[in-house]
Amino acid sequence: xxxxxxxxxxxxxxxxxxxxxxxxxxxxxxxxxxxxxxxxxxxxxxxxxxxxxxxxxxxxxxxxxxxxxxxxxxxxxxxxxxxxxxxxxxxxxxxxxxxxxxxxxxxxxxxxxxxxxxxxxxxxxxxxxxxxx
Amino acid sequence: xxxxxxxxxxxxxxxxxxxxxxxxxxxxxxxxxxxxxxxxxxxxxxxxxxxxxxxxxxxxxxxxxxxxxxxxxxxxxxxxxxxxxxxxxxxxxxxxxxxxxxxxxxxxxxxxxxxxxxxxxxxxxxxxxxxxx
Amino acid sequence: xxxxxxxxxxxxxxxxxxxxxxxxxxxxxxxxxxxxxxxxxxxxxxxxxxxxxxxxxxxxxxxxxxxxxxxxxxxxxxxxxxxxxxxxxxxxxxxxxxxxxxxxxxxxxxxxxxxxxxxxxxxxxxxxxxxxx
Amino acid sequence: xxxxxxxxxxxxxxxxxxxxxxxxxxxxxxxxxxxxxxxxxxxxxxxxxxxxxxxxxxxxxxxxxxxxxxxxxxxxxxxxxxxxxxxxxxxxxxxxxxxxxxxxxxxxxxxxxxxxxxxxxxxxxxxxxxxxx
DNA sequence: GTGGTCTAGACCACA
DNA sequence: GTGGTCTAGACCACC
Numbered sequence: 001x002x003x004x005x006x007x008x009x010x011x012x013x014x015x016x017x018x019x020x021x022x023x024x025x026x027x028x029x030x031x032x033x034x035x036x037x038x039x040x041x042x043x044x045x046x047x048x049x050x051x052x053x054x055x056x057x058x059x060x061x062x063x064x065x066x067x068x069x070x071x072x073x074x075x076x077x078x079x080x081x082x083x084x085x086x087x088x089x090x091x092x093x094x095x096x097x098x099x100x101x102x103x104x105x106x107x108x109x110x111x112x113x114x115x116x117x118x119x120x121x122x123x124x125x126x127x128x129x130x131x132x133x
Numbered sequence: 134x135x136x137x138x139x140x141x142x143x144x145x146x147x148x149x150x151x152x153x154x155x156x157x158x159x160x161x162x163x164x165x166x167x168x169x170x171x172x173x174x175x176x177x178x179x180x181x182x183x184x185x186x187x188x189x190x191x192x193x194x195x196x197x198x199x200x201x202x203x204x205x206x207x208x209x210x211x212x213x214x215x216x217x218x219x220x221x222x223x224x225x226x227x228x229x230x231x232x233x234x235x236x237x238x239x240x241x242x243x244x245x246x247x248x249x250x251x252x253x254x255x256x257x258x259x260x261x262x263x264x265x266x
Numbered sequence: 267x268x269x270x271x272x273x274x275x276x277x278x279x280x281x282x283x284x285x286x287x288x289x290x291x292x293x294x295x296x297x298x299x300x301x302x303x304x305x306x307x308x309x310x311x312x313x314x315x316x317x318x319x320x321x322x323x324x325x326x327x328x329x330x331x332x333x334x335x336x337x338x339x340x341x342x343x344x345x346x347x348x349x350x351x352x353x354x355x356x357x358x359x360x361x362x363x364x365x366x367x368x369x370x371x372x373x374x375x376x377x378x379x380x381x382x383x384x385x386x387x388x389x390x391x392x393x394x395x396x397x398x399x
Numbered sequence: 400x401x402x403x404x405x406x407x408x409x410x411x412x413x414x415x416x417x418x419x420x421x422x423x424x425x426x427x428x429x430x431x432x433x434x435x436x437x438x439x440x441x442x443x444x445x446x447x448x449x450x451x452x453x454x455x456x457x458x459x460x461x462x463x464x465x466x467x468x469x470x471x472x473x474x475x476x477x478x479x480x481x482x483x484x485x486x487x488x489x490x491x492x493x494x495x496x497x498x499x500x501x502x503x504x505x506x507x508x509x510x511x512x513x514x515x516x517x518x519x520x521x522x523x524x525x526x527x528x529x530x531x532x
Numbered sequence: 533g534t535g536g537t538c539t540a541g542a543c544c545a546c547a
Numbered sequence: 548g549t550g551g552t553c554t555a556g557a558c559c560a561c562c
Binding site: 280308309310320321324327328338339340341342343344 | 548549550551552560
Binding site: 282283284318319321322325339340341342 | 536537538539540541545546547
């Protein structure tokens with residue numbers, strides 16, 4: 001009973017789409033939400049779903065394969081590579097989150113927003129998270 | 134007794150330098166830390182301090198001027214434009230912080246890090262803020 | 267059957283090239299001669315045609331994008347942004363012309379040229395417009 | 400009974416102030432409104448009146464002197480140079496106006512404003528001209 | 533001294 | 548192919 005493999009992208013964002021895809025996948029695998037053996041949507045299928053150029057998907061898949069996170073199987077379909085059966089240690093996952101939080105902290109300070117209000121807002125956003133966007 | 138105008142940049146970051154400068158200045162002005170009439174470091178001076186090309190600074194200044202945040206004075210260095218004497222309302226500043234926190238929340242969820250641990254880490258980073266760097 | 271997007275610049279003019287391009291585009295769009303969705307010549311192509319440095323074109327395009335008049339499409343050339351399907355109201359277009367005419371009127375008065383002769387010359391220039399150059 | 404020597408400047412304009420002064424003087428002299436021997440306000444006086452830096456006035460005067468339009472007299476005061484007793488021929492003055500009208504015509508065409516409306520507006524502005532601004 | 537414009541050219545990122 | 552960023556450096560205009 002695996003979490004289905006679905007990606008969320010923001011086309012307006014300055015972060016390139018292929019990189020959004022890669023980051024999402026890396027995080028889900030690190031969290032153990034997506035596991036070794038799970039099959040990914042085909043390039044064309046995902047491109048259709050997200051309404052982006054197939055080459056964009058292909059680039060993300062290719063880089064993840066080179067990185068060892070994905071594995072290309074006989075025909076064409078990709079799966080999460082072996083060796084990713086279990087979540088990464090929690091400490092490591094927290095480390096991965098740190099840069100984004102550091103950035104948030106720096107911005108909050110530049111905006112002179114009191115600590116507690118920053119934490120309140122983040123708490124609310126973490127609760128909301130379950131909701132569909 | 135104004136906060137002196139100083140910029141911090143990260144040359145390795147994917148975010149372009151000129152945009153880092155713009156964002157920082159926008160936030161400091163919104164926070165009321167830098168105020169209308171304050172004089173900015175000259176293009177050449179800042180370029181020297183940050184060890185970047187003067188045109189990079191000039192681009193940031195020029196865009197901020199087009200935006201109405203800075204004001205050019207013929208033959209003199211630029212100043213924060215009139216109309217920015219007071220901080221933006223706190224609600225508005227919090228809105229500006231929201232996207233970054235939203236992103237952090239999304240990443241935390243993808244990494245399956247429990248809410249409290251995320252908040253703890255951010256709290257710690259907000260405390261550190263004053264000292265290091 | 268759109269008017270093709272072509273720019274005319276004067277390299278000798280005190281008005282910077284990138285600004286000439288911006289003004290021309292703004293006016294053509296306001297006039298409804300160039301419309302939302304029309305594709306602009308690529309930076310390199312236009313730079314070649316006008317024999318200027320690509321960065322000069324890029325600067326004009328970038329500023330117009332910040333202004334909302336152009337729209338960037340990743341990996342593709344830029345287009346006139348949505349929301350500019352119809353010409354601006356005639357009254358607004360006339361207002362845009364007013365500063366230049368005001369200047370002309372002031373100069374004519376300083377030169378003590380009779381009103382009718384000024385109007386005659388302008389009428390002639392407006393007629394010529396289609397042909398030369 | 401000469402027209403008094405008074406200058407109008409626009410500090411917001413992209414045209415540099417010293418050049419505005421030069422152009423105005425050249426046109427008034429060409430029109431015969433200001434004549435040989437008339438005394439100009441002193442640099443400091445005019446700088447005070449217009450609220451600009453004395454060096455700006457000084458630059459304009461200096462260039463006009465080099466050009467032969469102004470003449471420095473014994474003490475310090477400047478006068479319109481000899482040889483400018485009579486207006487320039489009307490044809491020449493009209494030629495001087497042409498570039499500004501050409502520009503107006505080009506803009507009107509880009510804005511797709513009908514010829515008659517352009518002429519009407521200019522006519523109105525030429526009538527207004529007498530009024531103080 | 534200030535900022536602005538432009539060129540030449542390298543290198544990156546995206547589709 | 549597309550646009551973007553940055554550097555190096557020249558030259559101008561203004562005060």
